[in-house]
Amino acid sequence: MTEEINIDNATLEQLRDVLTNKSGDVKLANRFRALFNLKCIGAESPDQTEVHKAIEYIAECFKDDSELLKHEVAYVLGQTHNLHAAPYLREVLKNDSQQCMVRHEAAEALGALGDKESLDLLEDYWKNDPLLEIRQTCELAIERIKWENSEKAKTEILEKSAYTSIDPAPPMATDKESKVEKLQYILNNQDEPLFERYRAMFRLRDLGTDEACLALATGFSDPSALFKHEIAYVFGQLCNPVTVPSLIKVLKDSSEAGMVRHEAAEALGSIATDECLPVLQSFLNDKDEVVRDSAIVALDMYEYENSNELEYATVN
Ligand SMILES: [Fe+2]
Ligand SMILES: [Fe+2]
Structure with a gap:
């Protein structure tokens, strides 16, 4: 038994x-x-x-x-x-x-x-x-x-974030910069220390508007896989459908690092609009294990959250 x-x-x-x-x-x-x-x-x-x-x-x-x-x-x-x-x-x-x-x-x-x-x-x-x-x-x-x-x-005066995660950097102080355009400039400025660029990233996340999301998406042109995976992570938190086209583009680009594509898949799983699910399904057999597993887990979680079968969480 x-x-x-x-x-x-x-x-x-x-x-x-x-x-x-x-x-x-x-x-x-x-x-x-x-x-x-x-x-x-x-x-x-x-x-x-x-x-x-x-x-x-x-x-x-x-x-x-x-x-x-x-x-x-x-x-x-x-x-x-x-x-x-x-x-x-x-x-x-x-x-x-x-x-x-x-x-x-x-x-x-x-x-x-x-x-x-x-x-x-x-x-x-x-x-x-x-x-x-x-x-x-x-x-x-x-x-x-x-x-x-x-x-x-x-x-420093930091705006209270809607997210409970402890992030790799705090958001930029409210009195320092709150304009999307300027934050986007700092985000993409290779001459700024990485920590400051991350602070701009989390400030944009906390602003959370469509404009701020689109500014964040420009970060996908960065050469660093680490930087890009963090943008995708933040998109998973934001769950704003305006980010979907940029996430799909990243996921479909097989020259992107696994860590970036994995994070894009997970974000699409959290956003879970009708457009996201078939895309995830098409990556269930991806050659990269972390991408494949991310799609499997994301779809499973989606199904779980949308099902009334209580015994689904019961494992043998
Ligand atoms: Fe990470
Ligand atoms: Fe991750």
Whole structure:
């Protein structure tokens, strides 16, 4: 007899088993759901032992092969506000047998945690890693940690964001720049430090108008895969249909890096207008595993959210 686990009513250990695919036949989308629930329990529990356990169980998944799932695991750990996650993330950054997207997300997560103890490590990888995506991520993480611990962070006036995510950079201060045209200029100006360009990006996101979205879309002409994947991520948060043509263009361009196309697929899954779904379906067999998996998970999540079958979340 197979043991049935209802993901929405499971213990930490049951969620760990689903996340790490202990039975060997758990669908990827259900593993994502288990990760989400584990994170929520970890965030809500008043008991630190439980919280640490949730973090440890999540980190066990770094042994897996799925690049998509592991990068999400690193992202989630960065959003925990808990430094107990930091040592696991440092190990992933140091491990060059992990895929680039996973190491990137681990470095970014250290920045999101504001982990001062990781500064030396991040400096090392900023200067020496052979991959541009990793060097740029480390540069941003260092700047974010420095900013968070600076006087500036206490005095700057930031508009309260509609999004709860801890981002790689704070939005630009409201008294500094609020005009879309100027923000777009900073966003695309290669002479500006990357951190400032990201601050313009998040300010544009928080403005959230169609005009701001179209300004963000100009960032897809940047040479950096890291930069472009962040634009696509922000579009997934905004869920504004004006971004759809630019996301489809990126997803269809097979010369784009997997991390960019993956993020575009995920964003299209969140926007989920009639135009997005057939596009995602056409990428279910893409040669790039992260793109294929992103399409599979996005469509599965869409179906789940739009179905009334409660037992859908039950896995064997
Ligand atoms: Fe990322
Ligand atoms: Fe991603």
